Amino acid sequence: MKAGWRxxxxxxxxxxxxxxxxxxxxxxxxxxxxDGRSGLAIGEAAxxxxxxxxxxxxxxxxxxxxxxxxxxxxxxxxxxxxxPSLAFALETARRGMVRGSGPLFPxxxxxxxxxxxxxxxxxxxxxxxxxxxxxxxxxxxFRCIKIKIGALDFEEELALLHAxxxxxxxxxLEIRVDANGAFAAxxxxxxxxxxxxxxxxSIEQPIAAGQWRTMAELIQRSPLxxxxxxxxxxxxxxxxxxxxxxxLKPAHLVLKPTLLGGLAASEEWIELAGDRGxxxxxxxxxxxNLALGVLAQWVATLGSGCYQGLGTGLxxxxxxxxxxxxxxxxxxxxxxxxxxxxxxxxx
Numbered sequence: 001m002k003a004g005w006r007x008x009x010x011x012x013x014x015x016x017x018x019x020x021x022x023x024x025x026x027x028x029x030x031x032x033x034x035d036g037r038s039g040l041a042i043g044e045a046a047x048x049x050x051x052x053x054x055x056x057x058x059x060x061x062x063x064x065x066x067x068x069x070x071x072x073x074x075x076x077x078x079x080x081x082x083x084p085s086l087a088f089a090l091e092t093a094r095r096g097m098v099r100g101s102g103p104l105f106p107x108x109x110x111x112x113x114x115x116x117x118x119x120x121x122x123x124x125x126x127x128x129x130x131x132x133x134x135x136x137x138x139x140x141x142f143r144c145i146k147i148k149i150g151a152l153d154f155e156e157e158l159a160l161l162h163a164x165x166x167x168x169x170x171x172x173l174e175i176r177v178d179a180n181g182a183f184a185a186x187x188x189x190x191x192x193x194x195x196x197x198x199x200x201x202s203i204e205q206p207i208a209a210g211q212w213r214t215m216a217e218l219i220q221r222s223p224l225x226x227x228x229x230x231x232x233x234x235x236x237x238x239x240x241x242x243x244x245x246x247x248l249k250p251a252h253l254v255l256k257p258t259l260l261g262g263l264a265a266s267e268e269w270i271e272l273a274g275d276r277g278x279x280x281x282x283x284x285x286x287x288x289n290l291a292l293g294v295l296a297q298w299v300a301t302l303g304s305g306c307y308q309g310l311g312t313g314l315x316x317x318x319x320x321x322x323x324x325x326x327x328x329x330x331x332x333x334x335x336x337x338x339x340x341x342x343x344x345x346x347x
Contacts, residue, residue, distance in 0.1 A: 001074035002034045003067035006346055007060075010288060010316045017124040018148050018180045020050060028288045029063060030346050031089040033070070033097055040343045043093030044291040045085040045258075051285075052259055053234050054083040062086065081236060084261040091262040092294050102339070109300030115330030116300055119144040119176060119307045124151040127160055134164055141328035144174040144201075144307035150182025154191060161198050170199035174307065181208035181230055188218055196223040204254055205229040216248045225251035229283075232269065233259050241272055252279040254309070259285055263298055270302070283309030289322040290342055296324055296331055 007029050015022035029045040045063070047055045054062075062083055080087040095104050103110040120137030122130055122145060130147070137145055145164065149157045164175060175198065183191055183206045195203060202225040207215060209230040219226045228250045235244055253273050257266045266282070273280050282299050284292055292313050299308055310331055313319040323337030 001070060002036075003070035004032045004034075005063050005067060006030050006032065008288070008346075011318055012315055013317050014123075014125075014315075016286060016315060017151065018178075020180055023049065023286070026286060028291075029060075029085075029089070030290070031063070031067070031086070031093050032346060033093045035074070035097060040346075041093045041096030042290065042342055042346055043089030043091070043096070044287055044294075045083075045089035046285070046287045046291060047083075047085045048259060048285050051230065051233065052085060054085055059083065066090070081261060084233075084265075085258045087265070088258045088262040088291075091264065092291075103297050103333075104294055105297035105301050107297070107300045110297055110333050110335060112333060112335040114300070115327065115332045116296060116310065117144070117307045117329060118142075118310050118326070118331050119146040119174075120329065121309070121311065122147040124148045127152065127156055130160055131163070134160075138167065138173075140326070143172070143329050144176065146176040146178060146309065148178050148180065150179045158194060158198075161195070161200070165198045170201075174201045175199075176201050176204070176227075176307075178204040178229070179206045181205045183207050185211060185214045185218070189221055192218070192222045192224045192226075200224055202227045202252055205231060209233070212244075212247055219248055219250055227252035227254050227279075229254040229256070236261060236265070238268060238272075241269060245272055245276055245278065249276075250278060252281070255280055255282045256285040257282070257295065257298075258287055258291060279306065280304070281306050281308050284311060286315070287313075288316070289313040289320040289324070293323050293333075293337075296333065300333075 007027055009025055009027050011025045012023060015024050026049065031043045031045060033041045049055050066080060066086060080090050108114040109116060120142035122133045134145060177200055185207050188206050192206060204227045206226060235241055253269055255266045255269055257263050260266050270280055284295055296310050312322050312324045312326060321341050323334045325332055
């Protein structure tokens with residue numbers, strides 16, 4: 001077995017803006033496994049700057065070490081748990097070695113017969129720009145709109161949401177908002193009450209992660225269901241996950257496998273959430289189309305009936321080819337897609 005890696009830089013068509021700031025480009029690392037028989041398998045590691053646990057200076061050193069360990073002894077288990085995106089890359093690349101050149105998770109979705117319902121994501125921008133994004137998503141048939149908030153004046157964001165709600169009732173259009181931890185704890189409850197008047201489905205991470213006591217109280221008192229996102233990052237062991245769920249008692253979890261340590265780690269969250277009646281959905285984290293394709297395949301096997309936070313990588317001007325397309329607010333897979341194009345692209 002030979003293991004190696006290559007880094008590629010992707011450029012955003014427009015800055016991807018949240019309350020944490022704006023990204024104009026981002027790096028993705030591609031782990032390559034080659035056993036000389038079944039060909040090349042690739043897994044993507046894409047730590048998100050400023051958010052991922054493994055957004056650190058020794059990332060490539062650990063990647064070099066990981067490749068050396070795999071090449072030296074491919075049968076030995078490799079611990080990548082301290083680097084969640086590397087764990088995801090290794091997990092999916094190894095599955096690729098077993099599956100070969102076809103889909104990693106065959107299903108009616110990869111046969112092209114079923115689509116995954118997804119939310120239409122509205123990025124932070126000027127109010128006029130966001131209104132344009134919303135019009136486009138509604139015209140494209142999305143029945144769930146997710147709006148990132150926390151960068152504009154809150155009254156301006158409320159006006160935007162009021163205008164959107166006037167176009168359709170909660171039965172006709174699900175609205176989610178994502179604050180990315182932007183609300184001050186002292187003002188969060190009052191803002192959640194005002195958002196709840198609009199029949200918002202849920203809000204993701206209203207206050208910054210790490211304030212367990214404050215978050216637990218906010219969840220208990222909020223008239224608006226709260227979904228945890230950044231709060232899950234860095235929580236790895238089953239005992240720690242259980243403690244978080246039992247302490248905070250959220251309504252929903254937002255699962256980003258590249259930030260949480262991979263698919264198996266995310267499935268453990270799903271199991272624990274199911275035991276407690278906690279909802280969940282999966283969201284991508286600005287990965288390239290390689291990882292997006294894998295995530296979509298995996299999600300299609302999970303049996304979730306709610307809207308997922310997936311897409312086709314259209315934010316980038318220089319992304320990889322994609323097997324995915326969107327039709328009427330649902331994500332579909334092209335069954336004739338040839339995964340060997342990724343080998344050529346990475347080489």
